[in-house]
Amino acid sequence: MSSIRKTTVLITGCTPGGIGHSLATEFHRRGCHVIATARNPEILKELETQGFSIAQLDVTDQASVDACKMDTERLTGGKLDILVNNAGRPHVIPILDGDMDDIQKTYDVNVFGPMRTVKAFIPLLIKARGLIVNISSTSSQVPYLFGGIYSSTKGAIDTWSRALRLELEPFNVRVMVAMTGTVKSNFASGPHRPLPKDSLYMPVKDKFEWRLTFSQKHGTFATDQYAKAFVDNALKGEGWFGGLIAGSPFWFWCGGLTTKVWLLTLLPRVVMERIFSVYWGMGEMKRRIEEAARKRVD
The missing domain is CATH 1.20.5 (Single alpha-helices involved in coiled-coils or other helix-helix interfaces)
Structure with missing residues (x-):
């Protein structure tokens, strides 16, 4: 029997049809031990038959996060090489029409969710000199029409990741941020938030409805193409000189429109x-x- 330990990867939000599911499939294809998670693990049974490990994980529920950490510790022998914070919640609505309870739910998934998982899984990541990958969005870098609430959650992830990267240097845990452009997925498939009848933007309702599926109709990358590039970069390892050469990048830009957005960030x-x-x-x-x-x- 081979004594070589497989690279262990845990991915949040692996619902079929989404980016997380495609990432799980690609890591598995590369020979990694993938722990695919979802709030309802029953939807991942097909992956389990293919040799994946599956686990229940609701990133908004601390008890669920803690239980998943214990399951992962048992499955991996106490080491986790890569944690991918993919679970996310879309939020397209004019800022002035945002419902505060709804906004808080989006922040709970997109911002506090990764904070919970990192805090819970960090002992396993430290033992493996592991990598945390936080899924962000190019929309965090630009004024995204009717997407300010979602974009602000990803802007928070960007800033948090930069500080997290510094604070984890003494423990040899790396942080990669995936600046994701438009990628084919079920993320924008709905159900959508309707424009309120008293919205100030009702005269341009057609513009709002056009924006709802923007990410699926403008330069949209194939999901498997994105996953291959993502996994290529995540598996590069530590590299040299603190990861500045040949290692997994601090910032990974991939997806539709990413080159254009990156160039725009160079402007005032x-x-x-x-x-x-x-x-x-x-x-x-x-x-x-x-x-x-x-x-x-x-």
Whole structure:
């Protein structure tokens, strides 16, 4: 029998049809021991028949996170090489129309969820000199029309990851942030939040409805193509000179529109915001909203 230990990978949010499921499949194809998780593990039974380990994990529930950590410790002998914080919640709605309870639920999944998993799994990651991969979005870098709530959760992940990377240096645990562009998945498939009847944006409701599925219709990457590039980079290892050479990158940019967004980040923010104002058609939106307001007065 071979005594070589397989690279162990735990991925949150592996629902079929999503990025997490594709990542799990690709890591498994590379010979890793993959622990695929979901709030309802029954939907992962097909993966289990293929040799995956599956586990229940709700990143918003501390008891669930703790139980998953104990299961993982048993399955891996106490070491976890890679933790992928993929579980996420979409949120497309004008900022002014956001419901605070709904917003808090999105932050609980997208921000506090990764914080919970990292805190719980860090002993296993330290033993393995492991890697944490936080799934972010290129939308965290640009003004994303009607996506400010979601984008702000990913902006929080970006900033948290930078500090986390520094604080984990003494323990030889690395942090990679996946700046994800448009990728084919079921993430934007709904159900969608409807525009409230009293919304200030009702005169441009068609623009809002167009935005709901933007990520699936603009430069969208194939999910398996994204997964292959992601896994290539995650498995590079520690590299040399603190990971600056040949190791897993601190920032991994991949997906539709990522090159364009990266180039825009090199511009002064005021210039970038003007460019996006034109891109989103804010001039036309302003005209239509003002016309609707005049008609109500008349």
